[in-house]
Amino acid sequence: MEAPDFSKGLVPAIAQDWQTGEILMLAYMNEAAWQETLATRRACYFSRSRGLWHKGEESGHFQEVHDILIDCDRDTIVLRVRQHGGAACHTGYRSCFFRRLGTEDWEITQERVFDPAQVYTKPHP
Amino acid sequence: MEAPDFSKGLVPAIAQDWQTGEILMLAYMNEAAWQETLATRRACYFSRSRGLWHKGEESGHFQEVHDILIDCDRDTIVLRVRQHGGAACHTGYRSCFFRRLGTEDWEITQERVFDPAQVYTKPHP
Numbered sequence: 001m002e003a004p005d006f007s008k009g010l011v012p013a014i015a016q017d018w019q020t021g022e023i024l025m026l027a028y029m030n031e032a033a034w035q036e037t038l039a040t041r042r043a044c045y046f047s048r049s050r051g052l053w054h055k056g057e058e059s060g061h062f063q064e065v066h067d068i069l070i071d072c073d074r075d076t077i078v079l080r081v082r083q084h085g086g087a088a089c090h091t092g093y094r095s096c097f098f099r100r101l102g103t104e105d106w107e108i109t110q111e112r113v114f115d116p117a118q119v120y121t122k123p124h125p
Numbered sequence: 126m127e128a129p130d131f132s133k134g135l136v137p138a139i140a141q142d143w144q145t146g147e148i149l150m151l152a153y154m155n156e157a158a159w160q161e162t163l164a165t166r167r168a169c170y171f172s173r174s175r176g177l178w179h180k181g182e183e184s185g186h187f188q189e190v191h192d193i194l195i196d197c198d199r200d201t202i203v204l205r206v207r208q209h210g211g212a213a214c215h216t217g218y219r220s221c222f223f224r225r226l227g228t229e230d231w232e233i234t235q236e237r238v239f240d241p242a243q244v245y246t247k248p249h250p
Binding site for chain 2: 001002012014016020021022023025026067068069070071072073076078089090091093096097098099100101104105106109
């Protein structure tokens with residue numbers, strides 16, 4: 001099986017709700033995050049501030065991976081996931097994309113699922 | 126209205142079918158591509174090989190923008206689009222994400238909508 005192309009650096013990975021198609025977040029993977037995701041079937045990302053990032057490790061809001069898609073150039077990944085804990089975003093919204101451009105400004109389109117202060121005891125990097 | 130944060134470079138933009146939620150492609154924007162997308166309501170991206178890239182200019186497969194979402198960090202964009210011409214991918218598939226990881230290898234999950242040789246008369250960069 002051909003792996004994603006990590007030769008140009010980190011690869012974006014889009015997490016999408018496997019049932020509704022809602023886009024939950026975008027994060028990045030290096031090869032170690034990719035291998036960890038394959039092995040555990042839970043989304044693992046990589047960020048320069050966090051390093052290897054087992055999504056939901058602190059919050060419990062992990063992502064169970066149902067399907068993995070790859071694009072034509074093999075440099076973007078889609079994870080079709082079941083989002084545990086109700087929310088993907090550290091701000092407490094279900095999706096990181098909780099703002100839509102209205103006629104004059106960004107408008108918030110969702111209700112908060114949780115209060116970040118109750119979930120994260122350590123400061124968010 | 127706060128623009129996306131281009132201070133760290135190009136910003137990924139995910140094109141999603143506005144009706145089905147299918148993820149069609151991921152490309153990048155600089156500030157000029159963002160402004161052009163806002164002004165024309167058609168997806169315009171930026172790539173190092175193409176420069177400012179008016180998606181569908183050659184193929185006719187342009188993307189009419191219905192909604193624009195932005196993430197918590199303002200460094201990723203979702204365009205909810207109507208894909209004209211039936212296909213977003215230059216390989217002729219509706220979505221660039223036409224491969225899913227099966228038990229042993231990537232499996233093609235879609236039928237080709239068009240034959241690239243009939244649509245592109247210039248070589249694809």
